[in-house]
Amino acid sequence: MSSEWARDAIFYHIYPLGLCGAPHHNDFQSSSVARLEVLFNWLDHIQNLGANAIYLGPVFESTAHGYDTADYFHVDRRLGTNDTLKNLIGEMKQRGFRVVLDGVFNHVGRDFWAFQDVVQRGQQSAYCSWFCNLNFGQQSPYGDAFTYEGWAGHYDLVKLNLANDAVRQHLFDAVTFWIETFDIDGLRLDAADSIEPAFFQALRQHTHQHKADFWLMGEVVHGDYRLWANETRLDATTNYECYKGLYSSHLDRNYFEIAYALNRQSGADGIYRDLLLYNFADNHDVNRVASNLTNPAHLYTLYGLLFTMPGIPSIYYGSEWGLDGRRTQTSDAALRPALHLPPEHIPHPHLYDAIRRFARVRHTTPALKVGRYEQRYIAHEQFAFERATDEQTVLVLLNASAQEATIPLEGVKHNRFIDVLNQDGFFEAHNGRASIRVPSHWLRILKAI
Secondary structure: OOOHHHHHOOEEEEOHHHHOOOOOOOOOOOOOOOHHHHHHHHHHHHHHHOOOEEEEOOOEOEOOOOOOEOOOOOEOOOOOOHHHHHHHHHHHHHOOOEEEEEEOOOEEEOOOHHHHHHHHHHHHOOOHHHEOOOEOOOOOOOOOOOEOOEEOOEEEEEEEOOOOHHHHHHHHHHHHHHHHHHOOOEEEEOOHHHOOHHHHHHHHHHHHHHOOOOEEEEOOOOOOHHHOEOOOOEOEEEOHHHHHHHHHHHHOOOHHHHHHHHHHHHOOOOOOOOOOOEEEOOOOOOOOHHHHOOOOOHHHHHHHHHOOOOOEEEEEOOHHHOOOOOOOOOOOHHHOOOOOOOOOOOOOOOHHHHHHHHHHHHHOOHHHHHOEEEEEEEOOOEEEEEEEOOOOEEEEEEEOOOOOEEEEEEOOOOOEEEEOOOOOOEEEOEOOEEEEEEOOOEEEEEEEO
C-alpha cells in the first residue's frame, strides 16, 4: 500500500451539509455562507477523541444532498467558498490531520452544467456522449425530450459515461485542482461498486503523479472487495460485511457472526488479509448504530471491537455520544443532523471517554494496526482473538454479557501479559493455557511482555 499513513489512521467522518445546518436545497442564486467555519470549533474535540484523519463528505456545488454534483470546481455555496474550505483544511493539516474528500464520479445531478446543455440543446449538444444510455426517442420522468440512465433508477442522479475521454479528463482535472488547492490526502469514491474497476486504475495513476501517498477508498456494499482494492486500483473499500456483523452479533447475542466474517477476511487463509479495509459502525447512509442495538451497553464492546479488529476504524460524527437516528423510506435526514458542540442531548456521556481509551491503545500498539489475526475463543457473548507482528503479540478478549465472564484460552504462546486498556495488573499463562476474567460489557487488551 503506497499510502502508508493509512495504517495509523483513525478517521472521523463528517457530513458537512448536515452537521453545519445547511439548507436542504441549493437555489444556485444566494450568496455563499461560510457554514464550514463551524468545523473549526470541532477540531479540538476530534483530536481529543484520538482521530488523526478526517473524511469530509461532499463539499462541492450540488443540488441537494451533495451527491448530486453541479460543479466539481466550486465549494457548495451553502457551505462557503473555495477559500473557506482551503482555510479549514489548512488548519486541519497544521494540526496533523490527514484529510479525505468525497469523490462522486459515478453520477452527477441534473443541474450539472453539461447535462443542462443537453437539456437545452438536445442532440446538438456536444455533451451527449458524457452520459449513459441517452435515448431521444422517449421522454424522461422529468419531461426531458430524452431518457437517460440514472444511478440505481434515481433520475435525479445522472450516470456519467466514464469510458469517455473528455469525462475522465474533466474529473481528473478536478482531482488535480483539489490536490493542488486544498492539499487533500485522499478520496472516498462514492458508489465505487457501480464503476468499472478500469476507471480506478487510471485514477490511481493520475493521483500518484501528483501525490505519491494519495489514498483511494471505494464505497463497495456487495461483491468481492479485491475487484476494486488491489495493487493497481484502490487502496481500500468500505467493509460493509463487518459493519453488519458488528451490530447484529451484539443484537442477536451471537459473536459467531462477526467471528466468521473476520476469519473469512483476515484469518490465516483470509481473502482480504493483505488489505486494510475501512471499518465503521455507522455512516450517513445507514441507521446510527445506537438505533440498531437494543442494549446500549453493547456500544462499548462494539466500539472496542471496531478499534482492535483488522482494518481502519472510523467514527461518524455524533456517534461518539451514542446519538440515535433511523433512515426512513423517503429521508436520511435523521442520520445527518445539525449538531452544536457539545450537543444539547448526550444519550451516553461515558462513551466518548471509552472511545478515547480505545484510540489511545490503538495508537500505541502496532499489533492492533497491522498485526496478523487469529481467532482464540468464541462463544455467543464472548470472543477472543490475537493480533500479532513479529515484535508484538496482543490478545483481545470481549464480553458482551451482563455478567463477568471467564474466557479460557489455549495455545497461548507467551507466559505474561499486561492489560494496556484497563491497566489493572498482570495476567499469566501456564503451559499455554490461561483463564482470563473480563468485566461485563467490556473488554481486555492484553499485551505480551
